[in-house]
Amino acid sequence: MKRQLSALLLLTGTATLIGPAWAQTRIQKLQSICPFGYVDSFNGYCVSPINYRVEPTHGQPCKPGWMNIGGGYCKKKEFGIF
Numbered sequence: 001m002k003r004q005l006s007a008l009l010l011l012t013g014t015a016t017l018i019g020p021a022w023a024q025t026r027i028q029k030l031q032s033i034c035p036f037g038y039v040d041s042f043n044g045y046c047v048s049p050i051n052y053r054v055e056p057t058h059g060q061p062c063k064p065g066w067m068n069i070g071g072g073y074c075k076k077k078e079f080g081i082f
Helices: 002-022
Strands: 024-028 045-052 054-056 066-070 073-076
Touching: none
Parallel strands: none
Antiparallel strands: 024 045, 054 073, 066 073
16 A cells, blocks of 8 residues: 555656646736737636647747747747747
């Protein structure tokens, strides 16, 4: 029983760490518009049916390998293009 509980806790912790960092279907609305690929949900968030890996720009240019999608966010380029 202890072994199963330990495995469950390990998997839960790993999923918690990896999930939010990999792709976001719901992000906080930072500007008056949502980023490309996201739709305004009119409650301070933008949602997307597709999981994108995004991060806020904080007023800085996007890092290499990332592209500006507007709304204060950069998106990780997948497969070298989009």
